[in-house]
Structures are given as structure tokens and as C-alpha cells.
Amino acid sequence: MLINTFLYHFGQYVLLLKSAVAKPERFSMYYKETIRQMDAIGVGSVFIVILISMFIGMVTAVQFADQLGDSFVPTYYIGYIVRDITIIEMAPTITCLVLAGKVGSNLAAEIGGMRQKEHIDAMEIMGVNTAAYLIMPKLVAAVFVIPLLVAISAFVSIIGGYVATVLPGSLSHTEYVLGLRSYFVPRYVFMMFVKASVFAFLLTSVSCYLGYYVKGGSIELGEASTNAVVVSNVLILLFDFIIALLLT
Amino acid sequence: MIRTIDIEKSFGENHVLKGITTEFHDGKPNLIIGASGAGKTVLLKLLIGLFTPTSGQVFYDDTNIFELNKKELRQIRMKIGMLFQGNALFDSLTVGENIRFPMDMFTRRTAKEKQMRVDECLEMVNMEGINDRYPSEVSGGMQKRVGIARAMVLEPKYLFCDEPNSGLDPQTSILIDELICELTNRNNITTVINTHDMNSVMGIGDNILLMKHGHVAWRGDKSQVLESDNETLEDFIFASPFLQRLREDALKLRNRERG
Ligand SMILES: Nc1ncnc2c1ncn2[C@@H]1O[C@H](COP(=O)(O)OP(=O)(O)O)[C@@H](O)[C@H]1O
Numbered sequence: 448m449l450i451n452t453f454l455y456h457f458g459q460y461v462l463l464l465k466s467a468v469a470k471p472e473r474f475s476m477y478y479k480e481t482i483r484q485m486d487a488i489g490v491g492s493v494f495i496v497i498l499i500s501m502f503i504g505m506v507t508a509v510q511f512a513d514q515l516g517d518s519f520v521p522t523y524y525i526g527y528i529v530r531d532i533t534i535i536e537m538a539p540t541i542t543c544l545v546l547a548g549k550v551g552s553n554l555a556a557e558i559g560g561m562r563q564k565e566h567i568d569a570m571e572i573m574g575v576n577t578a579a580y581l582i583m584p585k586l587v588a589a590v591f592v593i594p595l596l597v598a599i600s601a602f603v604s605i606i607g608g609y610v611a612t613v614l615p616g617s618l619s620h621t622e623y624v625l626g627l628r629s630y631f632v633p634r635y636v637f638m639m640f641v642k643a644s645v646f647a648f649l650l651t652s653v654s655c656y657l658g659y660y661v662k663g664g665s666i667e668l669g670e671a672s673t674n675a676v677v678v679s680n681v682l683i684l685l686f687d688f689i690i691a692l693l694l695t
Numbered sequence: 696m697i698r699t700i701d702i703e704k705s706f707g708e709n710h711v712l713k714g715i716t717t718e719f720h721d722g723k724p725n726l727i728i729g730a731s732g733a734g735k736t737v738l739l740k741l742l743i744g745l746f747t748p749t750s751g752q753v754f755y756d757d758t759n760i761f762e763l764n765k766k767e768l769r770q771i772r773m774k775i776g777m778l779f780q781g782n783a784l785f786d787s788l789t790v791g792e793n794i795r796f797p798m799d800m801f802t803r804r805t806a807k808e809k810q811m812r813v814d815e816c817l818e819m820v821n822m823e824g825i826n827d828r829y830p831s832e833v834s835g836g837m838q839k840r841v842g843i844a845r846a847m848v849l850e851p852k853y854l855f856c857d858e859p860n861s862g863l864d865p866q867t868s869i870l871i872d873e874l875i876c877e878l879t880n881r882n883n884i885t886t887v888i889n890t891h892d893m894n895s896v897m898g899i900g901d902n903i904l905l906m907k908h909g910h911v912a913w914r915g916d917k918s919q920v921l922e923s924d925n926e927t928l929e930d931f932i933f934a935s936p937f938l939q940r941l942r943e944d945a946l947k948l949r950n951r952e953r954g
């Protein structure tokens with residue numbers, strides 16, 4: 448039963464994405480919509496991403512400092528650890544989990560509302576490929592903008608680590624920076640961007656899918672919006688694991 | 696002309712349309728009437744390919760729309776205008792932008808040409824001067840008119856209206872009917888209107904299809920309505936005792952006139 452439901456949704460999801468990849472009726476309309484989405488998804492989320500990343504960096508640094516305690520591990524490792532944890536895991540994953548809550552629920556509600564108010568039918572009747580017009584600009588915008596947000600997140604987290612350790616005096620400026628510059632593996636940055644792009648694609652496409660096929664009334668719309676967050680979150684963590692296996 | 700041949704439609708166990716064979720003519724309003732739940736909306740959405748039938752065919756002139764691929768279907772749809780029951784105006788766009796939307800999507804006109812056409816369409820539905828307002832800022836009747844203007848903007852060959860009168864007062868609703876009728880005649884459009892409004896039936900019913908429980912119960916035009924002794928038609932049209940009495944009086948009067 449469960450496997451049936453899964454296969455049904457998976458099939459419908461793939462078909463929807465397939466029809467979403469099409470030549471735009473009018474390029475300028477798609478371009479305008481993409482820019483609008485970039486603004487909504489990107490600029491609209493910068494503040495929350497910065498706020499969260501600041502705390503992530505601070506918490507990571509403080510807790511790692513505590514674990515080091517009086518061990519023989521040199522304290523400059525704090526900078527090194529904050530940098531790597533942030534880049535490999537925290538920035539892409541936490542940012543995208545948060546964005547699934549903010550952007551995913553929003554997209555599902557927006558498209559679902561259009562479905563319920565017959566806006567999608569109205570566009571179909573005009574001859575618009577609604578799957579393409581409603582989904583492609585969002586996907587393009589998200590896959591372009593969310594990795595940028597993740598990069599900002601990594602940067603801010605590292606500053607957060609600095610703020611939480613160097614400012615109170617538990618670590619010197621030189622040590623933290625030395626840590627940041629030690630054992631740098633460029634591949635991890637690549638991995639961060641891979642994760643960010645994949646998560647962005649997942650959370651956007653899943654949310655659009657759930658909104659696009661919403662039925663019924665406001666209760667179903669609410670459910671679609673919640674499901675968008677839950678399903679995106681689970682998928683993000685699942686693919687986090689898969690990417691970790693593939694790229695390490 | 697649009698023809699349907701033996702349309703059947705089921706949603707799971709729910710058998711909604713049961714063998715609809717009919718025609719909708721060019722240049723005049725074709726009415727689909729019937730009680731709520733008779734299957735009018737389903738039939739209308741089927742005509743434009745938003746639903747696919749369980750069996751049966753829909754022909755636009757000689758084209759069976761269910762044999763078309765998605766692209767060909769979109770070509771036909773560009774010739775279709777539709778007024779939805781809830782208007783389906785995009786609420787984040789102004790009235791002018793709503794009307795412009797199909798042009799933005801499908802034409803290469805300049806901004807100025809588009810605006811000229813928008814003004815033309817607003818004038819056509821007697822709604823000049825609301826270009827910059829949002830749909831939520833105008834009344835229900837005005838929204839209907841905007842919906843009609845948007846449906847007409849690309850000069851469709853086919854116009855579909857799902858309950859254009861629902862939620863309007865009798866006077867406004869007659870004005871809307873007249874507007875649709877006038878546009879239909881002037882542009883020789885095949886118009887299909889789905890309604891349960893008595894005034895529409897008697898006012899613009901040039902080709903009426905009465906549905907009951909997914910069957911065609913009666914076909915005719917407004918001049919045949921009063922004289923028909925079809926029971927379903929009587930039950931539907933003369934539902935209230937008041938109308939029943941009017942009809943009896945009218946028939947009596949006519950019989951007396953005839954001698
Ligand atoms: N999308 C749908 N899915 C399942 N059943 C539907 C759907 N749309 C309409 N129906 C069913 O079809 C029947 C006719 O509905 P409808 O055509 O809307 O009636 P009306 O004549 O009032 O417009 C109803 O019983 C309704 O439950």
C-alpha cells in the first residue's frame with residue numbers, strides 16, 4: 448500500500464518535471480518570473496540565513512572549545528573544525544532545512560492556491576504550459592540563488608565562530624585565523640555547492656509538485672504546505688547522506 | 696461548431712456524464728442548463744480538454760481534441776476564451792495586467808499596442824478606467840466583465856462561460872448575458888454558457904441543452920420552452936409555484952389568442 452502510494456507520487460512527480468522542461472512560450476515572461484523568484488527566495492531569505500548561520504558558528508566553536516578542554520589538541524583546531532563542519536555540513540544542510548520551511552511551504556501554498564482558485568486552469572485554457580511557467584522559473588531561481596545563500600551562510604558561520612571565541616578571549620585572533628587556514632581541502636567547497644544545488648532542487652520541485660496537485664479546500668492547502676516542508680526535510684537529509692557517501 | 700459524440704465520464708464510482716451527444720453552433724449562445732450537480736461544469740471542462748472523457752469524442756469543426764498532442768491542444772486553446780465561475784482573475788496582477796497576460800504570453804506586440812488592446816477590451820465591457828485597480832478592489836459584476844475582457848483579448852473563436860450569472864443580482868446578470876450575446880454575434884463566436892439562471896434561458900437561449908443526472912434531458916430553444924411538456928424541463932424551469940402560475944397564465948393567454 449505504502450509502496451503503491453510512493454510509486455504513484457514518484458511517477459507523477461517525474462512526469463510533472465518532464466513537462467516543466469519545455470521551451471518557454473515567451474522568454475521574457477519566464478525571465479521576469481525567474482527574477483521575481485530570485486528576489487523572493489534569495490533576497491527574502493538573506494536575513495534569516497545570516498541570523499541562523501551566526502548562531503551555528505558560535506555554537507560549534509563554543510562546544511568544540513569545551514570538548515578540547517585541557518586535551519593535547521592545539522586550540523587553533525577550533526578555527527579549523529568550525530570551518531570544515533560549516534562548509535561540509537552545517538551551511539548547506541541547515542540552511543536548506545530552514546529554507547524548506549520558509550520557501551518550500553510558501554511555494555506549495557502559492558501554487559496550491561492558484562490551483563484551487565482555478566488560476567492554473569485559466570492559464571491552461573489560454574494555452575500556457577502551466578507546469579513549465581509555474582515551476583521552471585522557481586527551479587532555476589532556487590538552484591541559482593540557494594547555493595549563494597549557502598555560501599553566505601558558511602562565511603557568516605565562520606565569523607560566528609570568531610565572535611564566540613576570540614571576542615571573549617578564550618582564543619587569540621592569530622590562532623583562530625591559523626586554524627581557518629590549516630588543512631584546507633578545496634573539494635569540500637565543491638561538495639558544499641553540490642549539496643546546496645541538490646537540496647535546492649529537491650525542496651523546490653517537491654514543494655511545487657505538492658502545490659500543483661492540491662485538491663479540495665483550505666485544509667488540504669495547509670496539508671500540502673506542511674507536507675512540502677516535511678517531505679523536503681526528509682529528502683534533504685536522505686540526499687545529504689547519499690552525497691556524503693558518494694563524495695567522500 | 697463543436698460536436699460531442701457519446702461522451703461518458705466517471706470519477707471512480709461516480710458516473711457523471713452518461714452518453715452526451717450534442718452540437719454547439721457558431722455565432723450564437725449555446726446554453727447548458729440543469730440543476731446543481733447535473734454535470735454541467737464537468738461537461739464544459741471536458742469540452743476544453745481540462746478533463747478527458749472515459750469514452751466519447753469532442754470535435755472542434757473536424758478536429759477531435761482528444762487525439763491531439765499537448766502542443767496541438769495548446770494551439771486550439773489559443774482560440775478559446777473562458778470565463779470561470781470564480782472568475783479566476785490573477786489576484787496579484789492589476790485588471791490591466793490580467794487582460795494583458797495572454798498577449799504578454801503569446802504575442803510580440805509592443806507595450807503600446809498591448810495597452811491599446813487592453814483599453815479596447817475594457818471599453819468593450821464598459822469598464823473604462825479600472826485598468827490600475829486590483830481584482831479584489833472591484834465588485835463581483837465588474838470582475839465578471841474583466842473576466843470576459845480577458846477571455847476576449849486574443850479574439851477567440853470559442854467562448855466558454857461557467858455560470859456567468861452566479862452571485863450577481865438579476866439586473867447585472869441580464870447585462871452580462873447581453874454583453875456575452877452581443878460579443879458572440881458581433882464576432883461570430885461559438886459560445887457555450889453553463890447556467891441555471893431562468894432569465895438567461897428565456898433571454899438568450901438560442902440553443903438549449905438540458906441536463907439531468909448526466910443525461911441530455913431536453914434540447915430546444917427559448918421559444919419551445921413554454922410549450923414543451925418535457926417533465927424534467929418543467930421541473931427545472933418552473934420550480935417555484937410563482938413561475939408555475941405565470942406559465943399557466945401565459946399558456947392560457949396564448950390559447951385564447953389562437954382562438
Ligand atoms: N474533479 C472532480 N473529481 C471528482 N468528481 C467530480 C469532479 N468534478 C465534479 N465531480 C462530480 O461531478 C458531478 C457533477 O458536478 P458538476 O459538473 O460540477 O455539477 P454542476 O452541474 O453543478 O456544474 C458531481 O457529483 C461532482 O461530485
Ligand SMILES: [Mg+2]
Nearest residue numbers: 735736737858
Ligand atoms: Mg457548476
